[in-house]
Structure formats: C-alpha cells, structure tokens
Amino acid sequence: SVVIQEDNSKKEYEAVGRFPLVGPWWRVNVKAKKMGSKYFVQGYPSYFLRTDIEENNRQVFSLFLKECAVPEDFKEKFFTWLPAESMLSFRNLEEKLKQFQVSQTGKKQRDTKAYDISYYVWKSFAGKAVLVALTFPRILEFLPILLPRHFYGLLDMVSWQRQPEENNDTDDEEVRFQDKVLTKLDEILKNDPWKLGFSRIIYRELNLSYCEATWAAFCQCEHLLWKMPDLQKNALILYDQLKKQCREMGHTYEDQDELARFVSKDMSIEHVWQSLEFLKDQNIVIKEKKLVFLPHLYKSEKDIATCIGGLLSNCSWQLDVDVRKLLNVSVASEETVDNKMNVTQAHEMEHLEENSPDSHNGENHIPEKEMKAMSGTQSKVEVDLDQVTAMEKICSNPVTIISGKGGCGKSTIVSCLFRHLKQMEKEVEAASKDFEDDLDASEEWNTFDHHLESEDTCTNKILNVLFTAPTGRATSLLREKSNLPAYTLHQIIYSFKSWRQTGQVQPWKFSSVTVLIVDEGSLVSVHILSLVLKILCEHAQLAKLIILG
Structure with a gap:
C-alpha cells in the first residue's frame, strides 16, 4: 500500500494496489474503491512528473538521488555546493549536476566519472523513468494502464548517451535519447493508439512479443x-x-x-x-x-x-494381447483380494462372538450360510464390455481417445495393459538370454538378430511407453496406478529444450518413446499438446497415441 495526498485538499489516503513507480516526485491518477479505512485501486495508475516541486524541494530531490543509488558523499557535497536560494526541478537537474561536477573536477577532467552524479541518475530505473516522463509524458500516462505487465521492462530498456549541444562552441553536453522503441511507442499513442490492442501489429512494428492491451x-x-x-x-x-x-x-x-x-x-x-x-x-x-x-x-x-x-x-502397430484373458485375470485378482479381506473380517467377527458374553444367548450370531457366502469365491468373473472394446482399440489403432466419467477405469485398463506388456517383454528377454547362454553360440544369435532387423519394423518396435499428464498431482496418481515412470507435459518440453541447448552430444532422454499416453486430456491446452506431439514425432519413434479424458 502507498499513501497518496490529494492535490486540492492535501488530505492523505492509504491506497492498496500495484504501483510500479513510487516517490513524492510523481503525481498519480487512479480510481479507487473505499473498503473500511483503506482504498483499493481499481485498474492501474497513470503517472505525471511533478516539474514544479516547491515544498520540501531539497528533501524530495535528496530522496530521488538516494533512489538512484548516488553515493552519500557525492550527494552531501552536491547539496552543500548548491546555493541556498536555488530551486531544483527535473528540467534543470541535469544542468545543475553538470555545473557541480565542473566545480569539483574542472573541465579538463570531464571525461572521468568523478563526482558524475548524472551517471548514477540516468543508469538507475528511477532516473530512466524521470527521463522518459520528461521526453514522452504520454508513455507514463497511458502505458501503465495499457501494458501493465510490460511497462517496467520497457522503461528499463531505455538507453541514452551524452552528445555535444548543437550550435555550441563549448564542450557542454546534454542527454539524448537513443531509444527507438519508446519513440515509436509515443508516435503510436499519439496517432494510432488502437495498434496497441493487437500483439501481431506491435510485434511487426516494434519487435515486442506478447504486448497487447485489452x-x-x-x-x-x-x-x-x-x-x-x-x-x-x-x-x-x-x-x-x-x-x-x-x-x-x-x-x-x-x-x-x-x-x-x-x-x-x-x-x-x-x-x-x-x-x-x-x-x-x-x-x-x-x-x-x-x-x-x-x-x-x-x-x-x-x-x-x-x-x-x-x-x-504409418503402418499400424498391433499389440499381441489376449484382451479378455488379461481383463479376466485382472478382475479375478481384484476379487481374490476382496475375498481375502472378507474372510479375514469374518474370522475376526467369529472370534469376537466366541469371546463375547452375549454369545451364549445367540445374539449377534452370523448364520453359517452368510459365512460361506463371505468366504467363498465367485464362480464366474464378469468383464466390462466397454473396457474390452477400449483395450482392443488401443492394441490395434495408432490413435485412440478414451473418454468417460471419473473413476470408470480409463487409467486402470491402460496401466493394466502396459504393465502386462512390459512384464512379458522382460520375461522374453530373460528367456532369450538364458537360451543364448546355454547354447553359447553368439555368432548364430548375431545372425538371428540381423534377421530380425530386416523384418517388418511395424511388428518389431520396442515397447517404450511414456505416461504423461498436465499437472504434477495427476502425474503422481498415474505413477501409482501404473508402477511406471510418469511425467508432466511441461517436463517433456523442458527436457527437449535443455537437450538442444547442451549440444545434443548424448541421445535425448525420450528419443526411444514409441507410445505416448496423455491422462486428463481435457485439461491439456492445444498449444502444449501440439508442442509435445511435434517433438515426439520428429525426435522420437512415436507410433501410438492414447488420450484419456
């Protein structure tokens, strides 16, 4: 919050809001709404430089020089040198600072930084803001409102240099702007302010990205x-x-x-x-x-x-899986776990019955038929037909989109399928290695490997699954369900950019990915999805895309 003094009544108000520029040398115009004892800013402020500071003149400029990080000894000597009747203003400040430097060092040493307070002023952000306000008052009036996110950065870009004054035989100098961007911005505000509402026009004319007024x-x-x-x-x-x-x-x-x-x-x-x-x-x-x-x-x-x-x-990559058998095994294993829990609960309840004083009169007794029902297993496991269809489409199609309400089993069937495939892959690799070791025939196996490489690549792709989600929370849940690594989509993009910046000496971490799974697809922006797909299609071996949502 800042304290703002009203011009006419001199009454002070505490205002809460964003104020990129703060200091008694600024006049601010802002709309505010009173809530309790404070005023809350509505929108963003406009700034006007006070060029006629009469009250507390030296104190205000002392604060300004302090804001510009001018050394204390320079500042003290400047105000000691300044005549008591002299009034400072931002229009004559550069001239006064120049006179002070000459008085301390002499003209022959003007090329040094000794007592050069101007150097500290114009390289600081506070000094740049004042310089812009003096040269382009429209920018300070409208830019904080139109481009609040870019205002600070645009002022900080200001460049300046000293040039000899025109039509002057002496070596006196003045500060001159060398900033084309602000000059062009001022022209736009003066003649075509509507251009600031379109980022593509601003980029074409000023080479500034993502600058757009609402x-x-x-x-x-x-x-x-x-x-x-x-x-x-x-x-x-x-x-x-x-x-x-x-x-x-x-x-x-x-x-x-x-x-x-x-x-x-x-x-x-x-x-x-x-x-x-x-x-x-x-x-x-x-x-x-x-x-x-x-x-x-x-x-x-x-x-x-x-x-x-x-x-x-591309030619379709078929995953060789008996879907119904896999789902039957998965559901049966879940039923077994549930039945074990029921049996345990039944035994606990029976034990409580035996030790209970009320067990003699038959109260709270569990009938034998119910006990059998609790401890028995189902004779037949029912498989959800929608899950069967979804899994079959994943196995046969290069692109699959599975939609359904939360908790219907989208992530579960995908995790189940690829856990099974990874397990089968490990078992085949282990069996092949054992067989190769037993035969001790490396040359023959090399010939066999060469024969495999020459076969149809569509049926011999290595399974490398990448589980992704838009948020960290969704990623951790996916990791828990699948027992496989999972990443956010932003991690994939960041990983690729980092790899590009390091010179691409080693292969990219995800360069061997063949299957991309995107969970919570409805939460993914088209921009992020397009980036990830483009990267994996061009720099990996992507053959299957599965979107859940």
Missing part, C-alpha cells in the same frame, strides 16, 4: 478512445469477444454468426463484417469459411492434425 484497458483511457476511428474500435471489441470465448469456453475458433450475435449491442451487423475483414487483412485472425480462428490456436490445431495424420498414415 479492450477493458482502453476503456480506462477515454482520451485515446476519442482518437480511434470506428472501424478500429469495432475491430478491438470483436477481437476481445473472440479471445473471451476461446478462453472461457476452451474453443479454438468461433462461428462468425455467433460472434456477430455477441457484439450486437455494440455495433450493427454491417460493421461486424467490416471489422472481420479488417482483422483478416491485418492477419490478426484467420477465417475458414464461416469459422474465425485466433492464429496461434489455428497453428496448434494444424500441428496436432499433421502429427495425428502422420501416425494414421
């Missing part, structure tokens, strides 16, 4: 709204509605008629079509027939479709 932010800047032509204003409203629908509903596109209905209160149907054409011409949206896409979501969907198309076009 329509709600523009609504806080009434002066900018007045400057906007109706076409661009309507385009911003339409674009904002498209982003909202994609974000809230999980869509990657919206029907143009639906979009028109959503904004019908703000513009006519004719203006909707004009705005859509404008957005399309500026490459801000992509249109396919009546569907309107956001470009990054469109690209992600295209990449997913390409990867899945590639998997489907």
